[in-house]
Amino acid sequence: MSTIKDVAKAAQVSVSTASRALNDNPRISAATIAKVKQVAAVLDYRPSGPAKTLSKGEASVVGVIFPVTDEHAPANPFQLDIIRGANTELVAKNYVLATAICQDEASLLKNVQAMVEQSQIHNFLVLYTKADDPVTAYLREKAQNFVIIGHPSQPGDRYLNNDNQLAGQKATRHLLIEEGVRQPLLVCSGHHWAYEADRQAGYQAALAAQGGTALSYDLQKDEPAAFFAAHPSVDGIIAVDDISLLSFYNQLQTVTWPKQLPAICFNRSRLLSLASPAVIKVDMMPRQLGAKAINLLFDKHRTHQLVGFRIVSANEK
Amino acid sequence: MSTIKDVAKAAQVSVSTASRALNDNPRISAATIAKVKQVAAVLDYRPSGPAKTLSKGEASVVGVIFPVTDEHAPANPFQLDIIRGANTELVAKNYVLATAICQDEASLLKNVQAMVEQSQIHNFLVLYTKADDPVTAYLREKAQNFVIIGHPSQPGDRYLNNDNQLAGQKATRHLLIEEGVRQPLLVCSGHHWAYEADRQAGYQAALAAQGGTALSYDLQKDEPAAFFAAHPSVDGIIAVDDISLLSFYNQLQTVTWPKQLPAICFNRSRLLSLASPAVIKVDMMPRQLGAKAINLLFDKHRTHQLVGFRIVSANEK
DNA sequence: CTGTTAGCGCATTCAG
DNA sequence: CTGAATGCGCTAACAG
Numbered sequence: 001m002s003t004i005k006d007v008a009k010a011a012q013v014s015v016s017t018a019s020r021a022l023n024d025n026p027r028i029s030a031a032t033i034a035k036v037k038q039v040a041a042v043l044d045y046r047p048s049g050p051a052k053t054l055s056k057g058e059a060s061v062v063g064v065i066f067p068v069t070d071e072h073a074p075a076n077p078f079q080l081d082i083i084r085g086a087n088t089e090l091v092a093k094n095y096v097l098a099t100a101i102c103q104d105e106a107s108l109l110k111n112v113q114a115m116v117e118q119s120q121i122h123n124f125l126v127l128y129t130k131a132d133d134p135v136t137a138y139l140r141e142k143a144q145n146f147v148i149i150g151h152p153s154q155p156g157d158r159y160l161n162n163d164n165q166l167a168g169q170k171a172t173r174h175l176l177i178e179e180g181v182r183q184p185l186l187v188c189s190g191h192h193w194a195y196e197a198d199r200q201a202g203y204q205a206a207l208a209a210q211g212g213t214a215l216s217y218d219l220q221k222d223e224p225a226a227f228f229a230a231h232p233s234v235d236g237i238i239a240v241d242d243i244s245l246l247s248f249y250n251q252l253q254t255v256t257w258p259k260q261l262p263a264i265c266f267n268r269s270r271l272l273s274l275a276s277p278a279v280i281k282v283d284m285m286p287r288q289l290g291a292k293a294i295n296l297l298f299d300k301h302r303t304h305q306l307v308g309f310r311i312v313s314a315n316e317k
Numbered sequence: 318m319s320t321i322k323d324v325a326k327a328a329q330v331s332v333s334t335a336s337r338a339l340n341d342n343p344r345i346s347a348a349t350i351a352k353v354k355q356v357a358a359v360l361d362y363r364p365s366g367p368a369k370t371l372s373k374g375e376a377s378v379v380g381v382i383f384p385v386t387d388e389h390a391p392a393n394p395f396q397l398d399i400i401r402g403a404n405t406e407l408v409a410k411n412y413v414l415a416t417a418i419c420q421d422e423a424s425l426l427k428n429v430q431a432m433v434e435q436s437q438i439h440n441f442l443v444l445y446t447k448a449d450d451p452v453t454a455y456l457r458e459k460a461q462n463f464v465i466i467g468h469p470s471q472p473g474d475r476y477l478n479n480d481n482q483l484a485g486q487k488a489t490r491h492l493l494i495e496e497g498v499r500q501p502l503l504v505c506s507g508h509h510w511a512y513e514a515d516r517q518a519g520y521q522a523a524l525a526a527q528g529g530t531a532l533s534y535d536l537q538k539d540e541p542a543a544f545f546a547a548h549p550s551v552d553g554i555i556a557v558d559d560i561s562l563l564s565f566y567n568q569l570q571t572v573t574w575p576k577q578l579p580a581i582c583f584n585r586s587r588l589l590s591l592a593s594p595a596v597i598k599v600d601m602m603p604r605q606l607g608a609k610a611i612n613l614l615f616d617k618h619r620t621h622q623l624v625g626f627r628i629v630s631a632n633e634k
Numbered sequence: 635c636t637g638t639t640a641g642c643g644c645a646t647t648c649a650g
Numbered sequence: 651c652t653g654a655a656t657g658c659g660c661t662a663a664c665a666g
Binding site for chain 1 (some may be wrong): 635636637638641642643645647
């Protein structure tokens with residue numbers, strides 16, 4: 001590997017001039033910049049990350065923090081798609097993506113502390129939201145640059161989110177208008193996650209606009225037989241996510257109930273498509289989410305951003 | 318952050334002695350080592366990763382290379398569990414996990430090249446196997462240390478794998494003996510992946526031992542109605558993975574066929590558990606896979622290792 | 635606009 | 651057994 005020294009020599013300038021030229025320092029003449037870059041290209045020069053980190057005090061690395069997995073937050077392919085989108089942006093910037101992914105909160109915190117204090121990583125993407133989270137508390141305390149993907153947890157936090165409220169509204173409207181549903185039932189996980197509440201708010205808004213009444217089924221509390229006896233008018237399903245829909249179908253197996261009702265569901269995982277291809281999906285576009293999160297992370301003027309979604313008809317792909 | 322200089326000063330030794338003491342250099346007296354380490358602990362000293370990398374020429378980082386996703390290889394929660402297991406080991410070693418995850422092969426190769434040449438990352442975990450893969454070809458050419466998780470692709474490669482052949486055998490036996498199945502049907506993806514072939518070999522071996530006959534259904538080629546007309550004796554299902562099982566159930570919806578046959582399936586994803594809780598699963602223990610892969614990666618004497626699995630009854634968890 | 639010098643934190647020669 | 655000096659590759663303060 002050729003170093004900046006080799007480049008400087010070949011371009012007949014000093015090392016510092018070469019460094020400045022390569023970094024587009026305005027104090028260097030256009031001619032010199034061109035020459036240095038040209039030579040660098042010929043020599044196939046690649047700047048050393050560790051050396052840069054050592055002298056600047058900040059690594060060209062973005063840390064991605066995954067939630068600790070448990071029965072309520074299973075390992076999720078959605079997250080992989082997010083980081084795929086994020087890394088695409090990072091590769092272009094010559095950045096590296098490091099992951100903090102652990103089994104328990106204590107090790108996760110240690111992992112992140114090590115990243116900050118030993119690896120000089122000062123930019124993070126946080127893939128979850130959680131009240132009283134020691135990890136984000138640490139990031140705030142140490143004034144690290146981070147963006148949360150999901151609902152913001154604290155007032156000052158920067159975040160990027162799907163427009164879940166709008167998605168809930170559009171999905172409900174789709175069911176009512178395109179599918180002719182009269183009484184859609186909202187299936188909730190019962191975990192009261194933020195995105196769930198947002199989608200629910202959209203659902204309620206759409207129904208209110210059409211003069212319908214909201215009705216929801218709580219997977220933790222409701223009992224299918226009793227519920228459907230009490231609400232025979234239900235003729236469509238809207239589920240807050242793929243997992244909830246499959247749980248719901250599973251509960252339904254114990255009662256006689258027409259499983260063929262039109263259904264719409266957030267997220268668009270492959271397993272779901274295979275298990276229930278007839279369902280309409282709302283694609284939350286995880287890759288785009290990841291890519292935009294990186295842009296937001298490096299644009300410190302902006303505090304937050306909402307990203308789009310796409311309703312995917314049942315037979316599509 | 319305190320540096321090695323601070324430690325040296327506080328311990329009243331030179332920087333070089335401090336460095337050696339912290340690295341358990343045998344040329345340093347036990348007393349000095351103890352004193353230096355003691356002081357380091359008090360000062361909460363953490364060695365700087367970038368500085369170490371710069372002087373040693375090798376980063377304390379393991380790169381994990383994900384397969385490029387397409388319709389045949391969807392983003393998979395199994396992979397997330399693997400890296401969770403791997404990172405648990407890495408955090409203990411004060412290593413960082415970096416991920417190469419891209420949309421296409423060309424960028425993936427660039428990503429990995431950048432890791433090697435710019436970030437001095439020389440240890441990798443490869444999460445896939447593929448013939449004529451430019452990425453692993455590059456790793457071999459540059460003599461990087463890497464371990465493949467899955468079936469080895471080239472003779473010299475080091476790898477770590479589930480014992481898929483044994484798992485296929487045990488799963489088939491389980492179906493025959495515990496569930497009293499006479500004619501189990503093997504459901505294959507039709508993609509001819511290595512792990513699939515291994516599981517199939519185990520299936521055949523188990524049947525041969527019991528005097529049964531092998532029968533398989535190819536999701537790409539077979540047509541359900543015709544197939545089942547020709548093979549009415551099928552009374553149990555063994556699927557090569559979770560996705561294949563759900564695909565199979567989906568194809569089955571078009572024909573009248575008792576879906577309630579006993580079934581066993583490799584992998585144990587949450588969506589599957591929700592979609593088909595009655596299925597028996599073979600847990601391939603991805604976290605353990607990840608953890609052992611790290612151990613193998615750093616134990617250069619060993620070339621490969623097979624890891625276990627666990628048959629999980631339908632109602633369990 | 636460009637060159638000289640110093641320093642980031644650590645490992646490692648080379649001396650002693 | 652330990653210390654002083656050097657260098658890893660790069661950026662930045664200081665000079666001109």
